[in-house]
Amino acid sequence: MKEMLLLLVSTALVNNVVLSQFLGICPFLGVSKKTKTAVGMGSAVIFVVTVASAVASLIYNFILVPCELEYMKTIVFIAVIAALVQLVEMILKKFIPSLYKALGVYLPLITTNCCVLGVALLNVQNNYNFLESIVNGFGTSVGFCISIVLMSGIRERTENNDIPHVLKGSPILLITAGLMAIAFCGFAGLI
Amino acid sequence: MNKCTERLYNGLVKENPTLVLMLGMCPTLAVTTSAFNGLGMGLSTTAVLVMSNLMISALRKIIPDKVRMPAFIVIVASFVTIVELLVKGFLPSLNESLGIYIPLIVVNCIILGRAEAYASKNPVLPSIFDGIGMGLGFTCSLTVIGLIRELIGAGTIFGAHVLPDGYEPFSIFVMAPGAFFVLAILTAVQNKLKLKSATNGDAPQATSTLACGGNCAECVGETCTKNRMMIEQKLDEAAAKKGDVKAVNKNAFPETAGDKTGSEGGNR
Numbered sequence: 001m002k003e004m005l006l007l008l009v010s011t012a013l014v015n016n017v018v019l020s021q022f023l024g025i026c027p028f029l030g031v032s033k034k035t036k037t038a039v040g041m042g043s044a045v046i047f048v049v050t051v052a053s054a055v056a057s058l059i060y061n062f063i064l065v066p067c068e069l070e071y072m073k074t075i076v077f078i079a080v081i082a083a084l085v086q087l088v089e090m091i092l093k094k095f096i097p098s099l100y101k102a103l104g105v106y107l108p109l110i111t112t113n114c115c116v117l118g119v120a121l122l123n124v125q126n127n128y129n130f131l132e133s134i135v136n137g138f139g140t141s142v143g144f145c146i147s148i149v150l151m152s153g154i155r156e157r158t159e160n161n162d163i164p165h166v167l168k169g170s171p172i173l174l175i176t177a178g179l180m181a182i183a184f185c186g187f188a189g190l191i
Numbered sequence: 192m193n194k195c196t197e198r199l200y201n202g203l204v205k206e207n208p209t210l211v212l213m214l215g216m217c218p219t220l221a222v223t224t225s226a227f228n229g230l231g232m233g234l235s236t237t238a239v240l241v242m243s244n245l246m247i248s249a250l251r252k253i254i255p256d257k258v259r260m261p262a263f264i265v266i267v268a269s270f271v272t273i274v275e276l277l278v279k280g281f282l283p284s285l286n287e288s289l290g291i292y293i294p295l296i297v298v299n300c301i302i303l304g305r306a307e308a309y310a311s312k313n314p315v316l317p318s319i320f321d322g323i324g325m326g327l328g329f330t331c332s333l334t335v336i337g338l339i340r341e342l343i344g345a346g347t348i349f350g351a352h353v354l355p356d357g358y359e360p361f362s363i364f365v366m367a368p369g370a371f372f373v374l375a376i377l378t379a380v381q382n383k384l385k386l387k388s389a390t391n392g393d394a395p396q397a398t399s400t401l402a403c404g405g406n407c408a409e410c411v412g413e414t415c416t417k418n419r420m421m422i423e424q425k426l427d428e429a430a431a432k433k434g435d436v437k438a439v440n441k442n443a444f445p446e447t448a449g450d451k452t453g454s455e456g457g458n459r
Contacts, residue, residue, distance in 0.1 A: 019367060073294075079268075125291060166382045174378065175371065175372065178369075178372045178375065179368070181371060
């Protein structure tokens with residue numbers, strides 16, 4: 001239990017997926033204009049990454065390893081994730097329309113979000129078992145959600161500020177992200 | 192200008208994927224801790240890009256339009272696996288330092304973006320040169336960012352000491368925050384010189400209307416929603432033509448094929 005908690009904290013805060021591992025930068029910079037959309041994107045990522053890491057872990061340990069097809073993992077994972085996202089979308093649309101309305105737009109965006117595939121591959125690389133994979137996936141995606149929501153909050157506040165002309169647009173965004181990354185470095189002493 | 196050299200120029204300068212289009216940000220920020228890593232990552236991506244462009248362009252008349260995205264992804268993933276095994280076999284040290292970013296080439300926006308925007312519409316030879324140009328553009332920018340970070344952060348260039356011993360390296364530049372700062376400075380310089388760049392909205396727009404063309408920086412999911420609405424509208428019109436009975440059926444069962452194209456098209 002203690003290891004699980006440590007894993008959760010270390011993936012969510014210390015090794016934050018966006019700010020220290022650089023996975024999922026595109027949505028982090030693109031979808032963080034408003035807090036509302038950032039929350040939607042963040043929760044969709046939590047949902048998909050957790051489910052995807054569970055499924056990927058099952059497939060790897062019970063299909064690829066017994067058949068000695070470990071080298072096929074990249075192809076298999078990306079196909080499984082793409083199919084899974086479609087499936088999740090259909091199931092949500094049919095059975096939980098309210099959740100579908102909240103997350104629907106973001107679901108297809110996530111298929112090629114590198115953090116989904118990245119987490120699945122990291123689970124394999126670190127030899128995590130089924131439970132650890134789920135915890136790792138959940139922690140990582142919570143980390144993504146935290147950073148994208150924080151980012152959107154900062155962006156909403158700096159939107160109308162008097163920024164030097166050359167820094168307008170991406171530069172100020174990247175500097176903000178850099179400062180956030182420094183702040184998240186502080187979590188390194190946590191464990 | 193010859194079409195092939197024009198493609199090379201386009202990839203290296205006019206539509207440089209990193210500095211002008213701002214695509215493929217994850218590897219750009221993650222692996223540029225040293226110039227050598229940047230070069231290695233750039234060349235691996237170039238290899239995948241050239242091979243996948245060749246294959247997709249050769250198969251462009253065979254792949255049905257509706258399943259083109261899954262087909263592209265599988266083609267790209269196969270080449271990435273080949274490159275991954277080659278790097279593991281011949282350059283173990285590079286494999287060590289790039290880690291999971293080699294398999295993650297699959298989800299690099301540049302590759303799917305080029306497949307969708309160029310290779311799936313053009314003959315084989317220009318597509319190969321398009322891949323080489325884009326790949327070299329990516330490699331050059333990654334190497335330059337790597338050089339800057341390595342020089343400031345460790346005082347070396349390609350591992351060789353160049354700055355005097357008294358120089359105290361700013362180690363933050365080889366850590367995570369440094370990646371953001373270096374890229375911020377580079378884009379600020381582009382803004383200052385009023386160069387074309389995605390940062391000031393002057394980048395050449397993606398040509399494809401149904402898919403988003405891989406413009407992640409501008410994406411807030413609008414393209415997906417728009418594509419989906421467009422497809423649903425078309426399906427509605429088709430259903431209205433066929434009669435009301437079909438339209439009721441459509442509501443009961445969400446249209447799988449149409450939905451797939453829409454969502455796959457916009458998910459980069």
